[in-house]
Amino acid sequence: MTVLIATLIVAAIGLICAIMLVLASKFFAVPEDKRFSDIRECLPGANCGACGYAGCDGYAKALAEDDSVKTNLCIPGADAVAKQIADILGKEAEDVIEQVAVIHCYGDCNHTVNKMDYVGISSCGAAKTMYGGNGKCNFGCIGFGDCVKACPQNAICLQNGIAHVNTRLCIGCGICTRTCPQHLITLMADEENLLVTCSNKEKGAAARAKCSNACIGCKKCEKNCPSGAIKVENNLAVIDYSLCTKCGLCAENCPVGCILVSDFNGIHKAGNRS
């Protein structure tokens, strides 16, 4: 009998609370902006955070509530999504500058060697804690593929001991840039064609002794650049893409060949072309 009363009382309290909550959610309901669900639907839903908001929900909410939020922030979604969002909000569509991830290291097994046999946990982050990684160059790609595991698109693969980005698959979300313990990966506008494939900041001779692809800081590129876009800072060439005219003279004159000329078109342009 006691058990029955106890059960009944608890059940009754639960029922009263439930009725109260149902009534409250009816009477105090907040009308949701229809544009929010519309925008949320056309976003890719990868929650990559490339737009600078906390996931696709956050971006959709910001767009629906704040008129000044730009419609072209979704890099994975690119032009198609930007256009859909602009249509929903009744704004002019803005072009999305697609970005791709690029790796500032080309020290594969043909260019550099390991300084030790690392047999610990197979992760770049773990290997870096051991004397800065197993490679001879402490700035370069460690090659255990933390970025490969992080990439949602499977756009990164390991080849000859270092990571490579297949830019045709890259959506430019930037997750790998935050994963790499060496900070070798950056996002770059996919219309660019030149890339410094080295991050070694040591002096020329020391860098050269470690990797035959290393930037030796000779400043030849700097002198040959007609627009002053490439500068050597801390013994390392850095391209200012806002000035670069894509002429490729720096790459032609680089004595070690650490400036790569290529077409980095990402998934969107590659898809449009074919």
Place this chain on the structure above:
Amino acid sequence: MEKFLIILMTSVLVNNYVLSRFLGICPFLGVSKKLNQAVGMGLSVTFVMLMSAAATYPIYTYLLVPNGMDYMKTIVFILVIAALVQLVEIILKRYIPALHKSLGIYLPLITTNCAVLGVTINNINDGFGFAESMVSALGCGLGFLLAMVLFAGVRSRIEDANPPESFKGLPITLISASIVALSFMGFTGLVDGIFGK
């Protein structure tokens, strides 16, 4: 009157729920990063504590005790408090959306905040009447608010400091929380001293 003052002082300073009894640590660590959020959280916890003390006291006295069910108080209180917090959340979302947004995930966390449950159960264990329970709940809420505000200040200092790599983030926060808690030990005996017992 003196009785209420003693209860208030005791619950705010001497038996501070966060720093002396170590209840409600989750929101204490989670929402104390920014002062305005800390104040918002502190106020909503105070509000929820008052509401739950007001709701649970009659339920206990007039429903559970006559039926000999006082052993069920924990479960019943959890149920009532959870429903109350949901109600508060719905109302906040409707009328103060800015606060609702800044409290974010932590508002549902008040549902399972042990400090709220602790207040209601301790009120009963201490044999408080309705008025005393309310004063005690108010005191505990204000104590929580005080701890949140104090710690938000401490944390803004930590943000500027540069602790060793392995202490960054939660470890240094926990260490400083323990030091703040230690300082609250200084209030032991305060009430006896003031009211001369």
